[in-house]
Amino acid sequence: MRVVRLASEIDFDGWRIAARRLRAKGVTPETVIWKVERDLFEAPAPATPSAPAGAFTVPPAFVDLARSVILHRAPDRLPLLYRLLWRLEREPRLIDNPADPDVAKARDMQKAVSRAIHKMHAFVRFRLVETDPETYAAWFEPAHRVTEAAAPFFARRFTTMTWTILTPDACVAWDGETLKVSDGADPAEAPSEDAQEELWRTYYASIFNPARLNEKMMRQEMPKRYWRNLPEARLIPQLIETAQARAAAMVAATPSPAPDRVLKAAMRQARDGSYNSDVPTSLEAVAAGVQLCRRCDLWRDATQGVPGQGAANARLMFVGEQPGDQEDLAGLPFIGPAGQVFDEALSEAGVPRDRTYVTNAVKHFKHEPRGKRRIHKTPGGGEVQACRWWLDHERRLVRPRVIVALGATAANAVMGKATPIGVNRGKALQLPDQTRAVLTYHPSFLLRLPDPDARARARAEFIEDLRLAGELAGLLD
Amino acid sequence: MAVLDLRRKLSILADAAKYDASCASSGGEKRDSVGGKGVGSTEGMGICHAYAPDGRCISLLKILLTNFCIYDCAYCINRVSSNTPRARFTVKEVVDLTLNFYKRNYIEGLFLSSGVIRNGDYTMEEMVRIAKSLRLDHDFRGYIHLKLIPEASPELAAQAGLYADRVSINIELPQDDSLKALAPEKDVGDIKRAMGRMRLAIEDKAEPARKAPRRTFARSQSTQLIVGADAAKDGDILARSASLYGAYRLSRVYYSAFSPIPDSSHRLPSSRPPLLREHRLYQADWLMRFYGFEQPEIIGAGEDLDLSVDPKTGWALRHRDKFPIDINLADRETLLRVPGLGAKAVDRILLARRQTRLTLDDLKRVGAVVKRAKAFVVAEGWTPGMATDGEHLKARLVEPAQLSLF
Numbered sequence: 001m002r003v004v005r006l007a008s009e010i011d012f013d014g015w016r017i018a019a020r021r022l023r024a025k026g027v028t029p030e031t032v033i034w035k036v037e038r039d040l041f042e043a044p045a046p047a048t049p050s051a052p053a054g055a056f057t058v059p060p061a062f063v064d065l066a067r068s069v070i071l072h073r074a075p076d077r078l079p080l081l082y083r084l085l086w087r088l089e090r091e092p093r094l095i096d097n098p099a100d101p102d103v104a105k106a107r108d109m110q111k112a113v114s115r116a117i118h119k120m121h122a123f124v125r126f127r128l129v130e131t132d133p134e135t136y137a138a139w140f141e142p143a144h145r146v147t148e149a150a151a152p153f154f155a156r157r158f159t160t161m162t163w164t165i166l167t168p169d170a171c172v173a174w175d176g177e178t179l180k181v182s183d184g185a186d187p188a189e190a191p192s193e194d195a196q197e198e199l200w201r202t203y204y205a206s207i208f209n210p211a212r213l214n215e216k217m218m219r220q221e222m223p224k225r226y227w228r229n230l231p232e233a234r235l236i237p238q239l240i241e242t243a244q245a246r247a248a249a250m251v252a253a254t255p256s257p258a259p260d261r262v263l264k265a266a267m268r269q270a271r272d273g274s275y276n277s278d279v280p281t282s283l284e285a286v287a288a289g290v291q292l293c294r295r296c297d298l299w300r301d302a303t304q305g306v307p308g309q310g311a312a313n314a315r316l317m318f319v320g321e322q323p324g325d326q327e328d329l330a331g332l333p334f335i336g337p338a339g340q341v342f343d344e345a346l347s348e349a350g351v352p353r354d355r356t357y358v359t360n361a362v363k364h365f366k367h368e369p370r371g372k373r374r375i376h377k378t379p380g381g382g383e384v385q386a387c388r389w390w391l392d393h394e395r396r397l398v399r400p401r402v403i404v405a406l407g408a409t410a411a412n413a414v415m416g417k418a419t420p421i422g423v424n425r426g427k428a429l430q431l432p433d434q435t436r437a438v439l440t441y442h443p444s445f446l447l448r449l450p451d452p453d454a455r456a457r458a459r460a461e462f463i464e465d466l467r468l469a470g471e472l473a474g475l476l477d
Numbered sequence: 478m479a480v481l482d483l484r485r486k487l488s489i490l491a492d493a494a495k496y497d498a499s500c501a502s503s504g505g506e507k508r509d510s511v512g513g514k515g516v517g518s519t520e521g522m523g524i525c526h527a528y529a530p531d532g533r534c535i536s537l538l539k540i541l542l543t544n545f546c547i548y549d550c551a552y553c554i555n556r557v558s559s560n561t562p563r564a565r566f567t568v569k570e571v572v573d574l575t576l577n578f579y580k581r582n583y584i585e586g587l588f589l590s591s592g593v594i595r596n597g598d599y600t601m602e603e604m605v606r607i608a609k610s611l612r613l614d615h616d617f618r619g620y621i622h623l624k625l626i627p628e629a630s631p632e633l634a635a636q637a638g639l640y641a642d643r644v645s646i647n648i649e650l651p652q653d654d655s656l657k658a659l660a661p662e663k664d665v666g667d668i669k670r671a672m673g674r675m676r677l678a679i680e681d682k683a684e685p686a687r688k689a690p691r692r693t694f695a696r697s698q699s700t701q702l703i704v705g706a707d708a709a710k711d712g713d714i715l716a717r718s719a720s721l722y723g724a725y726r727l728s729r730v731y732y733s734a735f736s737p738i739p740d741s742s743h744r745l746p747s748s749r750p751p752l753l754r755e756h757r758l759y760q761a762d763w764l765m766r767f768y769g770f771e772q773p774e775i776i777g778a779g780e781d782l783d784l785s786v787d788p789k790t791g792w793a794l795r796h797r798d799k800f801p802i803d804i805n806l807a808d809r810e811t812l813l814r815v816p817g818l819g820a821k822a823v824d825r826i827l828l829a830r831r832q833t834r835l836t837l838d839d840l841k842r843v844g845a846v847v848k849r850a851k852a853f854v855v856a857e858g859w860t861p862g863m864a865t866d867g868e869h870l871k872a873r874l875v876e877p878a879q880l881s882l883f
Binding site: 093096097098099100101104118121122123124125126127128134136138153154156157158159160161194196198199200202203204205206207208209210211212213214215216217218220221222230232236239240243247250251252253291300301302303304325326328329330331367369370371372373374 | 483484487488489491492494495496509510511512513514515516517518520524525526527528529530531532533534535538539574577578580581582583653666669670672673674676677719720722723724725726734736737738739740741747748749750752765766769771772825828829831832833835839840842843
């Protein structure tokens, strides 16, 4: 048997040096006894042990694991770590096997340690001990030996304060610039109550909903071992005891009648925002009406109706299919990716967008949720038909000379029947109301073409069609 | 009116805020108070500084600026027609309370909501003043969550985004029709448009911030749906969530079991909050966000979840032909669909099986719930045989402990 002594419970460097020597000498795990004897050494072991002859390498994950596990209070953590180190020689990938019993045990300890750090960050309660300069102190009992490991968090968070955290294992103090570690303290040194604690308890009691009492969950997340240092915890027994009765009283209570003034005001203000089907007499009325429209079901999953936008008496009107994701969020037509293609093509064709009116055949975004996205769905004939009410009024109010239908859905809406783009594009079609129509691709069609040559060809045709429409409308110089 | 002391105000305005389930302080940018004039840090992972006896995390000082309100939403304790005691904080009171609590390490920051007084803009402006004062006057670097008033102007919402880490607007009711019936003055269109604008703003601000040393805009938004106040089925609720996640990239949808409130409206059920149902909805929500399930796979519109088993087990019981799954061969996507295997356990399985063929004992060590998984998996030395198709399988998977939640 070989006895190894460490300078402190969390003396990682001492453990590392000793373990390295032991393994180099081939000392098997079963024959080592690990002991901690504080004050055995005058000075702590050198912080960065130099690599002795015959050094070997271990995965960095093991070093991280060991640094954390050594903070665990279980006495068998030291032999466990040495056993892992020993096994690493033959099983270099051991650490990456979470199903191995030794690794699983070490990982559990690591988890307990990191939980203890987290709980220390959560449950330390500072008390004001001096007002000028503002100085705070806390007494805390961590589940594992994590005081030093948890301290930098407080330094980052309370950099501008002066504070001390006292624990039985060690004390840490921050003066605004450096973190000082000293020996553990006695509970008698704990600071006395802070005036804010009464307010904090008021908050704690008020935020609790007695109708949702769940003691088990509370104990799981805030184990009883922490309660004695939490100022709010003294309320717990009473809150639990009265919860059932309070909840039952709420359930049983009959609602009291509303104050008179409220009832009167409600009657005065009762308003009905339901959709009314009056014929809109302005584009503003169209925009407002689209928001309330219930002619089909698309409004349910959409953010808003997206009315047309542009010059009120434009000579050229563009009709797209329906708003997309971005248009639905912003409430404006043709601002997403297809809108960019459209804008670029328009400017190449020499057509000023601000002198045109841009709208869609369908005013709400039809889509389907897919994971965290919304996937576009082509509106059906019924939806196009329902929404023609709005398109027709836009046509009537704007009175354009030329209407450009972008894509098949728009062609259907503008022509009143399914009209293929391929054979009809590139020419001016006469509409019954004396306006002329130009059918062309939808800009998103250009985005979807995979073959670059085909895309370039389609784009050229698209610009050509826009130019034709601009010319017919007299918008080209 | 009598002047209320701070403690009384706090008790009224915290009580009024407790029906909001959200208390998360996660997802903020990483920052600390080094080199600053004030206090505060956020390090990505939120911290729960205490737990109330309802088991819920207390991370933020969650209060209302005021519980006076001009609206009459039936489910809300603060509706104008309720006879609840009223109070209102001053801007300075909220700022001081936040800083005093923060310096004592009681909280991660502030979650400020409010009843609507005078109008949406006036209320929102007061709330923004508080956040602005904390950030600019006190260089506070902790977490701030602001509730947006949907009908407030877009400029004010954008200002809120400037000082908050997260913003949220509660839709509250899963169905538009019930919103209209129970919250007559709320306009679902206002709410959706405000969420839409906020998503665009968050995404817009995210671009340059990658290079900038300090991020200066909110990172995320969330919402809450009340469960059990109207007739919506679980399928309807989840469909609404799926639609909200897709449309507004919400970081969370919170589900809040409708809880009896003092002086509740006669239009609502007066009963215990459906906590188990709320729990199942959260599980289903997780399946959509982290386990690759689409909402219609979990539950159809107009249907309710089976409360006796978790929704993943429910799905597996309905699709027994897809099981058993060989845990030593199946890909990640398939493993995620096995009852009893969480995302972490799945990742560990993938890691471990590079070195070894996993047994049921190994499964336990990687953190799986073997009791639930074993009828659905093949492992080294284990096949479920006829168990996968057994008619009593479901009975064995029902969790009696869970059912004691009322």
